[in-house]
Amino acid sequence: xxxxxxxxxxxxxxxxxxxxxxxxxxxxxxxxxxxxxxxxxxxxx
Numbered sequence: 001x002x003x004x005x006x007x008x009x010x011x012x013x014x015x016x017x018x019x020x021x022x023x024x025x026x027x028x029x030x031x032x033x034x035x036x037x038x039x040x041x042x043x044x045x
Contacts, residue, residue: 004031012037 010033013024024034 002031006030006032009033010035 006027011024011027013020013034013036015021015024016039024036028034
């Protein structure tokens with residue numbers, strides 16, 4: 001028997017600093033699906 005209390009839940013991660021990715025990692029450990037959306041780069045650098 002596995003421990004998956006957040007299985008079936010989906011979260012969107014819009015964060016960029018340390019606390020956000022750390023929280024997302026904890027959610028993933030609890031079997032949640034975390035979708036990371038990062039900043040968009042406009043134009044060619």
